[in-house]
Amino acid sequence: MTLKKIFEEHPERRYIMFGGKGGLGKTTFSAATAYWLAQQGKKVLVFSVDPQASLSDIFQQDIFGKGPVKIMENLWAQEIDADQHIKAYQNEIRKKILDMYGFEAVPEEIEQYIQAASAEPAMEESAIFDAVVDIVVGADYDYYIYDLVPLGHALYYLSMAKVYDEWINKITKLREEMREYEEMVSRLKREKETEEDQILTELQYIRTRINASSSILTDKEKTGFFFVIIPEEMILIDTSKAAELFAKFDVPIMGYVVNRVVPRELLQQNIPAYLKNRIEMQDKYLGQIKTMFGQQVAAHVPELERDVTGLDMIRQLAEIMYGK
Amino acid sequence: MSKQEKKSFWQNVKEILYGMASHDMSRYALRTRASMEHLFILITMGDMIGIPILPPYYSLRLLPYVVPQIATWKRRLLREKDLSDAMF
Numbered sequence: 001m002t003l004k005k006i007f008e009e010h011p012e013r014r015y016i017m018f019g020g021k022g023g024l025g026k027t028t029f030s031a032a033t034a035y036w037l038a039q040q041g042k043k044v045l046v047f048s049v050d051p052q053a054s055l056s057d058i059f060q061q062d063i064f065g066k067g068p069v070k071i072m073e074n075l076w077a078q079e080i081d082a083d084q085h086i087k088a089y090q091n092e093i094r095k096k097i098l099d100m101y102g103f104e105a106v107p108e109e110i111e112q113y114i115q116a117a118s119a120e121p122a123m124e125e126s127a128i129f130d131a132v133v134d135i136v137v138g139a140d141y142d143y144y145i146y147d148l149v150p151l152g153h154a155l156y157y158l159s160m161a162k163v164y165d166e167w168i169n170k171i172t173k174l175r176e177e178m179r180e181y182e183e184m185v186s187r188l189k190r191e192k193e194t195e196e197d198q199i200l201t202e203l204q205y206i207r208t209r210i211n212a213s214s215s216i217l218t219d220k221e222k223t224g225f226f227f228v229i230i231p232e233e234m235i236l237i238d239t240s241k242a243a244e245l246f247a248k249f250d251v252p253i254m255g256y257v258v259n260r261v262v263p264r265e266l267l268q269q270n271i272p273a274y275l276k277n278r279i280e281m282q283d284k285y286l287g288q289i290k291t292m293f294g295q296q297v298a299a300h301v302p303e304l305e306r307d308v309t310g311l312d313m314i315r316q317l318a319e320i321m322y323g324k
Numbered sequence: 325m326s327k328q329e330k331k332s333f334w335q336n337v338k339e340i341l342y343g344m345a346s347h348d349m350s351r352y353a354l355r356t357r358a359s360m361e362h363l364f365i366l367i368t369m370g371d372m373i374g375i376p377i378l379p380p381y382y383s384l385r386l387l388p389y390v391v392p393q394i395a396t397w398k399r400r401l402l403r404e405k406d407l408s409d410a411m412f
Binding site: 089090093096097100101107109110113114116117118120122123126127129130164168170171174175177178181182184185188189190198199202203205206 | 342346349350353354356357360361363364367368369371372380381382383384385386387388389390391392394
């Protein structure tokens with residue numbers, strides 16, 4: 001099945017992801033797909049959750065941390081600036097503490113904690129995770145294209161949702177138990193209703209945020225995940241392992257896109273042995289790809305003469321992937 | 325006037341009964357509640373005393389609500405020999 005057909009047959013799949021090992025062409029395919037969809041008259045947002053995002057490079061426009069930036073008719077691109085997001089968030093917490101208790105300044109040990117927590121490695125991922133929720137629950141676009149982080153991170157990203165959810169469940173339970181004791185005391189003292197537990201309300205809010213994002217990632221109806229691969233042994237081994245893990249997290253895999261295929265037409269010409277050997281090697285692995293993924297292979301994309309940057313190259317690539 | 329006295333008399337009886345019957349119970353419930361509060365802070369803000377807890381991003385959201393309890397929580401954890409003592 002071709003890529004075009006997949007999109008035509010599943011118009012309800014609005015959250016499109018390209019995943020794969022680093023440097024195989026996730027960003028390039030995300031951009032080309034977004035370009036094509038925009039040309040079909042769909043309103044598209046392509047965004048990156050990678051702290052080292054490269055959408056700015058491919059669109060040749062600095063969009064980092066600027067919110068959704070319009071690239072052309074129907075097409076917006078966004079790179080999330082995690083640091084900026086974290087700083088704004090820290091300030092929000094500080095302000096809340098000052099407002100709640102009428103402090104002049106945040107107490108020192110609390111301030112230290114706020115800073116230490118933000119230095120933690122998980123903080124950046126969580127901040128991006130949270131920012132993504134804002135983007136996707138907005139529902140302003142027909143299509144959302146996730147330019148995902150390399151595989152390992154993507155898995156971490158997915159499993160994080162599960163870990164968060166369990167963590168929240170546990171503390172919510174404890175909080176509810178605490179509430180029961182509070183109500184018991186009120187009854188014994190014959191006081192009126194106990195105050196609303198604001199922490200419990202917060203916890204419920206956090207849970208809805210986490211579920212919103214992870215449910216989209218694993219939504220069989222609305223989400224489609226493409227693996228980007230190249231015809232090389234190591235990539236195939238890693239990808240099939242990752243595909244298994246993704247299946248465990250219920251990520252709906254829509255297909256495989258094979259990148260960097262050296263054009264076979266070259267064999268007609270007088271080419272050096274080096275190139276001939278590469279073509280032979282690729283032939284071997286293309287055969288393997290066929291037996292491994294069969295019908296799921298949605299497209300073969302040739303190795304291009306130059307790297308894909310700028311709208312003109314993106315258009316050329318989109319034509320290769322989706323037809324003119 | 326007499327009605328007022330009567331009311332305060334009943335009020336007294338009520339309070340004596342409360343003292344006899346349920347004061348201990350509510351004291352116990354409050355104590356348990358306080359221990360749970362500290363347990364709660366531990367599992368959300370554990371990083372503060374060096375116990376790594378997942379995930380800091382959302383812990384921060386809860387921080388403002390526990391600010392007043394942080395000092396007593398730290399004191400308590402340092403005083404108790406064993407965490408399980410603090411829990412029960």
